[in-house]
Amino acid sequence: MTTALSTQPAFRRKSLHEELTDAIREQIVNGDLAAGIRVPEKDLCTFYGVSRTPLREALKVLATEGLLSLEPNRGAWVSxxxxxxxxxxxxxxxxLEALSGELACKHITDDEIGRIRVLHRQMVKHYEKRELAKYFEVNQRIHEAILEAARNETLAIQYRSLAARVRRARYVANMTQDRWAQATDEHEQIMECLETRDGERLSVVLKMHLEHKLETVRQWLIDNQSPSDA
Amino acid sequence: MTTALSTQPAFRRKSLHEELTDAIREQIVNGDLAAGIRVPEKDLCTFYGVSRTPLREALKVLATEGLLSLEPNRGAWVSxxxxxxxxxxxxxxxxLEALSGELACKHITDDEIGRIRVLHRQMVKHYEKRELAKYFEVNQRIHEAILEAARNETLAIQYRSLAARVRRARYVANMTQDRWAQATDEHEQIMECLETRDGERLSVVLKMHLEHKLETVRQWLIDNQSPSDA
DNA sequence: TCCGCCCAAACTGCATTCATAATTCATAAT
DNA sequence: ATTATGAATTATGAATGCAGTTTGGGCGGA
Structure with a gap:
């Protein structure tokens, strides 16, 4: 068969339940739907203007991702x-991030390193200007770029799923000056490892980087969790 | 409120979609539903005697677990x-397994080590009698026991999800004598690490163990994948 | 005032129904 | 004979309806 059209990469439009999944996931991750609140199906239905069937399918998916918890006959809560x-x-x-660093060093191209370097410089600028929100955004894009360089979609999916669950907390955790400086320094090391393609060291640095981040977020959660919502 | 009964761990009966999810997952993992075949909703509905609504919810979940792939308006396939x-x-x-080894060594009790040792001895016996199926079963229980000892449910869920995806291949991959001997020897090392609680070494051994298993399964897949089903 | 009971309202679980897209098969044209 | 076209069939997408469960409030009794 020869036609004027070459084969397209098969563009499939998303089905409604998939769009709903993405939309609600977004709502949860960025805090529109606060942790702990009940999520009646009807409310979301009227909000999105859809029927319960595709919505319920979306809820099931988000529950397996850990963003919602479902109890039979009792409905859904934001985890x-x-x-x-x-x-x-x-x-x-x-x-997972340690593995991504290891794999990234194996597969990353000079071009990709260059682009991450650009992001890194942006991030440092945001740090110097103390622009936390922008810093976080670029920060996330760097980690995402490393994940892509690892060339392992399974790894990426698993990582993103976990990241989404804690992102709500990560965003809001405003860091101390010391911690922020430390994080920026660690990112400097991450860049070095990438440029020298030292996967072994990068995996160690990334692991430690996350351990430190855990401490930050952990502290924030302890400080800000009102005793009432147990 | 004080009654004669202490609080139960919230005894909730499963809803239909959940039971379906488990049942179909089982069908896929043990090969009842062969990889690559189409799964029309109607067929499963008549098989299980349920309507399409809960079934579709189950399919969505299994798709996010990676066991099925869904295409809008075109239905579901076994991945x-x-x-x-x-x-x-x-x-x-x-x-993930390396992490589980590391954590297990931190948290495991003497009692748990004892029980794993019992399993280990069983497994060695099955190896000596060349009982592959039984060997695999006990093998899996050992890895599951280590996972439990790690005391990290998130880790366990992630690991099991991935394990389910490749289990179909792992089961059938019959090992060479050499490979089988090697695997058994590696399990001997795993036991040693647990007993000495050498988490660092255990994580290395487990990682290598899986790398070797990958080679076995990989080879089997290359040999047995009919060229037609691409 | 406090506790338990009962009933009504609200919500979820599932089945059914309608709508729409994909597939199949017969037919016609080259 | 092969390919393309179009109608009929089948499958999936989504909305609606009904049954069963949970929730919350009012009422009566201790």
């Missing part, structure tokens, strides 16, 4: 983050 | 395992 959760999730993220 | 998949999944499992 609450406890310090116990953090203590569980961060080590796993550490293991 | 096919490729060598590329294995090359992605095994390193991630390796990282």
């Amino acid at each position: 609450r983050i406890t310090t116990e959760d953090l203590d569980e999730v961060f080590p796993v993220m550490g293991a | 096919r395992i490729t060598t590329e998949d294995l090359d992605e999944v095994f390193p991630v499992m390796g990282a």
